[in-house]
Amino acid sequence: MSLLSSSLAIRRPLYLWNLMIRDSTNHGFFTQTLNIYSSMAHSGVHGNNFTYPLLLKACANLASIQHGIVFHGHVLKLGFQEDTFVQTALVDMYSKCFHVASARLVFDEMPKRSVISWNAMVSAYACGSSMDQALSLLKEMWVLGFEPTASTFVSILSGYSNLDSFKFHLQGKSIHCCLIKLGIVYTEVSLANSLMGMYAQFCIMDEARKVFDLMDEKSIISWTTMIGGYVKIGHAVEAFGLFNQMQRQIVGIDFVVFLNLISGCIQVGEFLLASSVHSLVLKCGCEEVDSIENLLITMYTKCGNLTFARRIFDLIIVKTILSWTSMIAGYAHSGHPVEALDLFRRMVKTDIRPNGATLATVLSACADLGSLSMGQEIEEYVFLNGLESEQQVQTSLIHMYSKCGSIKKAREVFERVRDKDLTVWTSMINSYAIHGMGNDAINLFHKMTTEDGIIPDAIVYTSVLLACSHSGLVDDGLKYFKRMQNDFGIAPTVEHCTCLIDLLGRVGQLDLALDAIQGMPLAVQAQAWVPFLSACRLHGNVELAELATVKLSEISPGSSGSYVLMANLYTSLGKWKEAHMMRSMIDGKGLVKECGWSQVEVSGSSHAITTGNRSQAGL
Template identity: 80%
Template sequence: MSLHHFSLANFRRPLYLWNLIIRDSTNNGFYTRALNVYSCMTHSGVHGNNLTYPLLLKACANLPSIQHGTMLHGHVLKIGFQADTFVQTALLDMYSKCSLVASARQVFDDMLHRSVVSWNAMVSAYSRGSSMDQAVSLLKEMWVLGFEPTCSTFVSILSGYSSLDAFKFHLQGSSIHCCLIKLGIVYLEVSLTNSLMGMYAQFCLMDEAWKIFDMMDEKSIISWTSMIGGYVKNGHAVEAFGLFNQMRRQSVGIDFVVFLNLISGCTQAGELLLASSLHSLVLKCGCDEEDSIENLLITMYAKCCNLTSARKIFDLITEKSMLSWTSMIAGYAHSSHPGEALDLFRRMIRADIRPNGATLATVLSACAELGSLSIGQEIEECVFLNGLESDQQVQTSLVHMYSKCGSITKAREVFEKVTDKDLTVWTTLINSYAIHGMGNEAISLFHKMITDEGIIPDAIVYTSVLLACSHSGLAEDGLKYFKSMQKDFGIAPTVEHYTCLIDLLGRVGQLDLALDAIQGMPPEVQAQAWSPLLSACRIHGNFELGELATSKLLEISPGRSGIYVLMANLYTSLGKWEEAHMIRNLIEGKGLVKECSWSQVEISGSYDTFAAGNQSQAA
C-alpha cells in the first residue's frame, strides 16, 4: 500500500502500518511528522513495539527534542521494554545526542543486557561530550568484560580527540593508535583511518597524519579533505595546495568542502594571484553560489588587499545573509577602511536587517580605529536596541572602543558589567591600561585575574603586561614578568615579548642589558629587536651602540628608509649635523621614500585625513 493512501484520521489500523509510516518519516528526515504519527497512534489505542521506539528515539535525537525523548522514555518503562537491548540502546543514544550524558549513563547502568552496540553508544556519548578519560576508561572495561571493540568504537574516540584543543591528549591518542596497530584494523575501514588522521591534525602532528594518509590504499574524498584541512589549520597553506594539485592529477572529485579549506588557506597566505586562480576554479566547478563559499571569498580578497573584488562578490549576492554583510564590513574594518565599514553598516540598517553580535563587534572595531567616541556611542545605542548588551564579544569590543577613543573610565564601566569574564575581556582592559600609560593599574588587574579569578594567562595578555611596564618605565616588574611567564606558565617568548623587553630596557637607559638580551635571542627574532634599541640610542645619545644597531638592521632590511631616518635623528640629537645631512642625502640617492605621517580629524560627523606637508585651506 502506498503511504500516500494512509489516512491518519483512520485510527483503526494495525501496528505494522503505523510502524511503516513512522519508519518512512524518520528515514526521510521528517522527524516531527514521525512524532505526530505516534501521537495519532497512541490516541487510537495502539501501543508501539521494539521497532517503533528506536525509530521515534532516533527522531528525537535528530531534532533534538529532549521533551519528546523523556516522554517516550516514560512510555517505554510503562509498556515494559526495560529488558529490550535494542530499545534501551536507542534510548541511551537519544540522551547522548541531546547532550545529557549523565542520563545516558544511567540508562546504560540500568541495562540488564548489553551488546557491543550499547557499549559503543556509551563510548560515543562520552567522546561527543569531550569526556575522553571516561571514554577510554569505558573502552578498557568493555574489553575486560569480553566485548571486543569495533571500528565504530575507535571512530567515536578518535572523533572526540579531533574536537579538542588540548594538546595534552596526544599521548592518549597515540596509545589508541598503537591499539589499532595491535588489532590490525588501522586500514580496515576508511572512516577509521580518516578519524585517525583528523586526530593527528588536531594535535598539530601533520607528519604523523601524512604517514597514515600515505599508507592508505584507498583514499576517499574525505581523506584528501582531512589532510588539506589539517595543513590549512596548522598554517601550512603551501602544503595544502600541493596536496590539492596531487588530488587533481589523480582525478579525485572536488566538493565544496575542499574549496572551503583552500579559500581559508588563501586567506592565510594573502597571495592575490593564488586567490584569483582559486576563484576561477570555484566558478568553473559551479560552487560559487554556496553561501559559505561566497562569504569566504569576500574575506579572502579582503585579506589579499583587494577590496574591489571583495565588494564585487558582495554586490552580486542577490539575497545577502547576515554573514555576507558581516564579512564585507569586516573586510573594510580590518583593511584600515573604517569609514567604508560604517557606511556599509548604515546601509544594512536601512535595509531593515537586524545586526548580530559579530556584526556589532566588527563595527565597534571600526569606531575604535577612527577614534570617534560619538559614533561609538551611537553603536552602543544600537547594541541596546538589539538586546545584545550581555553579548560578551560585543562587551569586549566596547571596552576596546572606549579605550581607543580615550575614555578609559567608560571602558572600565563596561568591563565591570561583564558577568562571566573570560581571558579575552581581561586582556582587553589590561591592554587598555597599558596603552594609556597606566602601568600600575594594568599590573593590579593582571594579578586580580590570576589570584582572584584563577584564570590562566596566555602569551597575548603577557604582551600587554610587558607593554604596560614599558610605557610606565617599570623595568624591574617587566623583567620579573618576562621570566615568570616562562617559569610559572611555560609560555615561550614571541617576537612581541622580546621587542617589548628591549623597548622597556631602552626607555630606562639599560642599553647594555638590552644589547645582551638581543644577543641571547634566537636569530630569527633579533631582526625585530634592533629597531627599538636604535630608538633608545637616539633618546639616550649612545652613538656607538646606535651605529651597531643600524649596521645590523641594514644587513637585514637594506631598503627600509625608516632605519636611515632613525640614524639621521641620532646624529642630529648629538649635534653631528654633517653626518645627519649625509644620511639624508643617502636616502635621496638610494631613491628611498619616507612613509608620510598623517592625521585624521572629525568635523560634523565626517572625517578628513591630512598627510604631513599638506597645505591648509582657509575658508
C-alpha cells in the same frame, strides 16, 4: 468516502503500518514517522519489536526526548524489556537526546547485550566527551568477551574532536596502537578517517599523514581531513599540495574542501592563489553557499583587494549579518575605517540587526579613526538594543575610548563589567599603558592576579611591559619580564623583547639593551633593533646608532626607516654632511619614505593631515 477510508485504516494490518514507518524513517521524514504512529495507535494497532526501533531512531534524529520517553513507556507496557534490539535503540535515543545517564540506566538493566548495544553506550559517552567512561566501558566490554568492532573505535576517536589536552592526546595514541595490534586500522575507510581526524585535532599532522599515505582507499572525507589539518596548523603550502594530488585522483570536490582552501588563502594572503581558488569555486557551483561567500570576502581583504571583496559582497542577494560583518571587518582591518563606518550606517537602515562581533568591529574602526563622537553614538546604540552585557562589546568600548583619549570613560566601562575575563582586564591595562599611566597599569595587573585569581597570558604581559616602558619603570619591567617566564612559563615573544629594548633604551641603558638584543634569536632581532636605534637618537649615541643601522640594513634591506632615523640623528647633532649621505642612500637604493599622517576630529568630522602635503583631505 471518508467513512470508507476510516474503515480501511482500522482494518490495516501491523505489517503495512511498519512498512509506512520504515519508508518515512529511511527517507528522513522523521516527523511524518511520528504522525503515522499516532494514526496507527488511534486505530487500535500496537507496535512490535520492528516498530519501536524505527520510532526511537526518529526521536533520536529529532532530538525529541518527550516523544522518546512516551515510546519508552509503550515499550515497557508491551513487555519488550528483554528485546536487545529495542533496548539498544532506547540507549541510542537517550544518547542522541543528550540524556547519557538515562542511556546508562537502560543499558545496565538489559538482560542481554550485543556488540551493537555496547557500541551504542560507548558512543553515548564519547559524544559527551566523557572519554574516561568510554574507555572504561571499552575495557569492560573486552573482558566480558565482546570484541570491539571498527564502529566502536570510530565512536571513541570521534569523541576527541573537541578535546585538546595532552592527556587525551596520549589516550588517542594508545587507541592507535590497539588498532594496529587488532589489524583493523584500514578495514574501514571511516575508521582511518576518524584516526586522522583525531591526530588533526591534536595538530599532529605527521602521524595523520602516515595513516593517510597507508590507506588503500581514500574518500572525500580523507582528503578534506588532511587538507583541513594542514590549514589548522598554518601549513597552507602542504594543504594546496595535497589538493593538487586530490584533483589528479579525480575525487569529487565538495564545499568543505573549498572552506579549507579559502582559509589557507587567508593565511597566505596571495592574490593569484586566491583568485585561482575562487575560479574553482565558481566552476563547481559552490559560490552561493553562505559560509563560502563570507570567507571569500575575508580572503580578498586579506590579500589586499578590497575591490574584489566588495564586488562579492554586492553580488550577495540575501545578505546575512555575517556578510555585513565580514565586509565591515575587511574595511576596518585594512586601514579603511571611514568605509567601515559608512557600511555600518547603511546596514542599520536595513532589517539586519548588528550582533556583538559587528559592533566590536565598528568600535575598532572608531578607535582607528579617533572618532569619539561616533564611538559614543555606537555606545548609545549598544544600550538601546540591550547589548551592553556582551563582553566583546565592552572590551571594544574600553579600547575605543582609550584610543580616542578618554581614559576616564574607558575606566567607567571597565567598572560596569560584572564578570571580567582576561580580555577585559587586558584591554584596561593596555589603555593605561598607552596613556603612560604605568603605576595604574601595574596596580590593575596586581589586582587581576591576586584578588581575582586570573592567570595572565603573553598578551597581558605585553601590555604590562609596554606600561613599564612608557613610564620609565625599569626595575618593574625587568621584574615582570623574569616573572613571566619563571612563574608562568611564558616564552618571550617579539613584542615582549621589543618592549624590553624600548624600556632600557628610554632610560639610556643602551649597553644593557645591546647585550639583550645580541642574546635574542635573529628573527626577533629584526624588530628589536628599531626601538634601539630610536633610543640611540634620543640619547645622541652615534656609534651605537651606526651599528644598529648596519644591522637593520642587513636584516631588512628594503626598509627606509633605519636610514631616516640615522639621518635625523646626524641632523640633530649638526652633522649635515653625514645626514645628506644617509638621505642620498635612500634615493640610491630606490627606497621610498612613507609620508607621516595624522587624523583629527573637528565638529564631528574626521580629517587626515599628511606631512609634505599642505592639503587636508576631509573624511
